[in-house]
Amino acid sequence: MRLLTYNIREGGVGRAEQIAEVIKAASPDVVALQEARDPVVVERIAKLAGFRFSGARGSHSTGFLSNVPVLAHAWRHPPRTRHALLEVSLADGFPRLFVLHLRAWFSKWSERQRARELRGLLDGIQEQLIREQHAFAFHVLAGDFNALAPGELLDPSHMPRWIRGMIWLSGRDIARSTIEMMQADGYVDAWRTLNADHQNDPGSTFPVWDPHVRLDYVFTPAEYASRFTACEVRRTPEEVRTASDHFPLLVEISDSS
Numbered sequence: 001m002r003l004l005t006y007n008i009r010e011g012g013v014g015r016a017e018q019i020a021e022v023i024k025a026a027s028p029d030v031v032a033l034q035e036a037r038d039p040v041v042v043e044r045i046a047k048l049a050g051f052r053f054s055g056a057r058g059s060h061s062t063g064f065l066s067n068v069p070v071l072a073h074a075w076r077h078p079p080r081t082r083h084a085l086l087e088v089s090l091a092d093g094f095p096r097l098f099v100l101h102l103r104a105w106f107s108k109w110s111e112r113q114r115a116r117e118l119r120g121l122l123d124g125i126q127e128q129l130i131r132e133q134h135a136f137a138f139h140v141l142a143g144d145f146n147a148l149a150p151g152e153l154l155d156p157s158h159m160p161r162w163i164r165g166m167i168w169l170s171g172r173d174i175a176r177s178t179i180e181m182m183q184a185d186g187y188v189d190a191w192r193t194l195n196a197d198h199q200n201d202p203g204s205t206f207p208v209w210d211p212h213v214r215l216d217y218v219f220t221p222a223e224y225a226s227r228f229t230a231c232e233v234r235r236t237p238e239e240v241r242t243a244s245d246h247f248p249l250l251v252e253i254s255d256s257s
Contacts, residue, residue, distance in 0.1 A: 001068065001094055001255070004028035004234070005142040005216055006248035007101070011038035012045065018243035020048035025237045026250050029068050030090070032142040034083075034101040036063030055086075062086035062099040062143065078124035080116045085124065089136070093255055095220070095227075096136035098125060100143040102178065114147055114178045122185055138227070140253070141187070142218045144246065147178035149189065152202060152214060179217075187219040190231040190251045203233050205247045208240065218251045227254045 004026050012019050012035070023031055023045070031051070036042050039056040042063050046054035053070045056063030060075050061083040069091040075084040086099040100121055102114045129137070182189070191203045191214070204211035220227065230252035234240060240247060 001030060001253045002026070002028045003030050003032065003097075003140065003142060003218060003251045003253060004248050005032040005034075005099075005144075005218055005251075007034040007144045007216065007244060007246040008045075009035055009244040009246065011035060012041045012244070013038055015243050016041050016044040017048060018239040020045050021237060021239045022234070022243045022248060023049045023065070026234050026248065028250065029066070030088075030097065031065040032086075032097065032099040033063040033065065034099070034144045035061050037061055039063075055088075057084075060084045060086070061101040064088050064097070064099060066090070068094055076124060078120040080120040082117060085121050095224075095253065096139040098139060098141045100141060100145070102144065102146045104146045111147065111177055114145070115181055118145075118178055118181055122181070138220070138224050140218055140220045140251075141182075142249075142251075144215055145178060145217050146215050148176055148213060148215075149179040149192065149217075150176040150183075152176075182217075182219055186222050188222050188225040188228075190218040190220070190228045191249070193225055193228050194231040203249075205233055205249060207245045208247055209245075211247065216246060216249045218249060220253075228252070229254050 008019050036056045037058060039058055042054055042056035046065050051065040051067055053066040055073050057075060071089040073088045075086050077084050082103045083101040088097040090097060102117055195201060195203060203214045205216040206213050228251060232250050234248045234250050
């Protein structure tokens with residue numbers, strides 16, 4: 001399965017054609033969308049890009065496109081979360097997909113909020129695993145985490161002055177507790193798993209005009225790490241520069257470990 005995660009910025013309004021071109025060029029089977037809050041635009045993208053299944057809600061950020069049969073999908077609001085978690089049940093043999101979009105802003109205060117939000121999401125997934133007797137043990141979390149991973153450098157000089165001020169007030173760096181939580185809960189990061197030399201190519205996904213931070217991730221439980229077979233930040237076609245402020249992230253997932 002080829003999974004693409006893509007923040008399409010402000011609902012993708014006025015950019016459906018460009019977004020569809022970016023998605024088609026990546027040839028994904030499933031797309032996890034963030035800021036997909038306009039169902040009409042998402043439906044238009046699905047039609048242009050040739051997807052059989054799609055889902056979005058006006059009050060939510062998360063959405064999806066799929067050519068893999070979708071058995072069910074639902075938005076859930078675990079405690080302490082801002083954007084609803086989207087759960088997509090794909091056909092047998094495919095992982096359960098959870099699409100998330102954590103709150104933004106760079107500061108130690110917003111990182112604490114993200115960590116609390118993520119804790120609520122992960123607890124909800126674990127409760128569901130137990131309730132369903134681990135029926136979907138193989139699952140992936142994909143989306144815009146708005147967070148930096150441990151060991152990744154932050155260069156504030158690329159950022160607007162007001163963000164640099166917030167970072168300075170936060171101790172001149174940003175905490176990594178959100179991604180650390182994912183690791184502590186036994187999840188592995190597709191990019192880090194398949195791109196060990198991340199210092200030479202940090203996998204930056206934001207912003208497209210001056211990429212300097214990696215905000216977009218795909219995770220799976222560590223026991224399924226070998227199912228990640230490829231991961232790349234999509235920087236083509238040319239439309240990717242104007243379709244959104246994020247580059248999409250493409251992950252290939254095998255059907256057996």
